[in-house]
Amino acid sequence: MPIIIDGKLVASEVLKDLKEKTRQLKEKKNIVPGLALMLVGNNPASKVYVNSKRKACEDLGYFSVVEHMPEDTPEKKILELIEKWNSDERIHGILVQLPLPRHTNELKVTLKIKPSKDVDGFHPENFGRLVIGLPGFRPCTPAGILELLKFYKIQTYGKHVVVVGRSNIVGKPIANMLFQKAPEGNAIVTICHTAGGDIRKFTLLADILIVAAGRPQFITPDHVKEGAVVIDVGINRIDDPASPKGYKLVGDVDFDNVAPKTHAITPVPGGVGPMTIAMLMKNTFLSASGELGYEA
Ligand code: GUN
Numbered sequence: 001m002p003i004i005i006d007g008k009l010v011a012s013e014v015l016k017d018l019k020e021k022t023r024q025l026k027e028k029k030n031i032v033p034g035l036a037l038m039l040v041g042n043n044p045a046s047k048v049y050v051n052s053k054r055k056a057c058e059d060l061g062y063f064s065v066v067e068h069m070p071e072d073t074p075e076k077k078i079l080e081l082i083e084k085w086n087s088d089e090r091i092h093g094i095l096v097q098l099p100l101p102r103h104t105n106e107l108k109v110t111l112k113i114k115p116s117k118d119v120d121g122f123h124p125e126n127f128g129r130l131v132i133g134l135p136g137f138r139p140c141t142p143a144g145i146l147e148l149l150k151f152y153k154i155q156t157y158g159k160h161v162v163v164v165g166r167s168n169i170v171g172k173p174i175a176n177m178l179f180q181k182a183p184e185g186n187a188i189v190t191i192c193h194t195a196g197g198d199i200r201k202f203t204l205l206a207d208i209l210i211v212a213a214g215r216p217q218f219i220t221p222d223h224v225k226e227g228a229v230v231i232d233v234g235i236n237r238i239d240d241p242a243s244p245k246g247y248k249l250v251g252d253v254d255f256d257n258v259a260p261k262t263h264a265i266t267p268v269p270g271g272v273g274p275m276t277i278a279m280l281m282k283n284t285f286l287s288a289s290g291e292l293g294y295e296a
Contacts, residue, residue: 003152003264005231007144010151011274018278018285019060025289026061032064035093035119035280036085040078040104041071044095053095056277062284077103079112084115092287093119094295095280099153114277116294119283122169137283142174144275145210145231146184152264154208154229156187162203163191163259164219164252165212170233174210199223217254224258230265235274 025031030152035057037049050066057064067081078096085094094117100106110118115125121137129136151154161178171191178187192202194213203209203223211219212233224230234252251268259265266272286292 001113001257002262004259005148005152005264007148007265007266007271007274010148011031011144011278013151014147014278014282015056015060018281021285021289022060022062022063024091025285029289031288032063032090033093033284034065034088034091035095035256035284036065036088036091036092037067038078038081038096039066039102040073040097041069042259043099046099049099052277053280056281057284060281062281065091071101072103075099078104078109082109082112086112086117091117093117093280093284095120116292117287119280119287121283127163127168127173129183130173130180133180133182136294137287137292138177138279139169139173140176140276140279140283141170141212141233141272142177143279143282145174145233146274146276147230147279148179148231148266148272149208150184152163154186154264156208159187159207160205161187161189161208161210162201163189163210163212164193164199165210165233166191166193167212170212174212179271194218205289211252213252215252216250219253220257221254221257221261224261226261227263229263231272232266232268235268235273 001021018210035052037050039046054064054066085091092112096109110122113123115123118126118137121139121141126136156178163175175189175191177187179189190202200223204225206228208229216236216238230253232251232253236250237247238250240248249269
């Protein structure tokens, strides 16, 4: 029987630890971590995410601000609000929920966020810090994957990790994090993606297979080596007439058929998903406590 990696459990442990550290930071230094959240438009999934992030702040005793702006908000207004938050001392982290409406330039918005408050880790300065091995904010989902591996004592040293997917928010950063000369890195990393045709010749070599391809149940047992660790980052809705909602959530891995071959595997939902918010809260704490070494 494989180990089913329990993201809800690990996330709750991270949050419990942060709650205590937050209490101490307030007591010793009178600092309360603060997170500003921006939502533009009415994307239903984005509303749910932003609300969960706000609630996580409340649970930990963080200060939070939520600005919900209409779909047709001019880009200039978005940039002005970020500018205001950049210089607000109560705010240690700024998160603009993506995707933004089509008339706004996401890169321009990302670049406006001060790197020392970029708790999503999307600013090119933070991506550069990651690549050259400097401290900085690491994107939350990849950071959550490292936390899961650590919790389950899955070693990465010298292991062959294959990453399927090359997005800026998962594939590229997780690959960079895992090959770094660092205790949680030191892996041999291969990145492949769906433009490569049949990728089984790569995935079958993986000791640890990380899948962020955005394709439902794309990874089947014939992609996976016996005894591998499989981390599934995908969240896809597929039709399910048997469910009252008419759909169900599945990952990028065909879980039922792949799981028996693995040493350990993340389920969807309940695997990587719960870690993302926990790591956002951790990044906000690190920003407030000044542990990352940014110039003020
Ligand atoms: N939309 C989907 N995932 C994310 C995320 O991690 N951060 C932000 N800002 N927007 C998202």
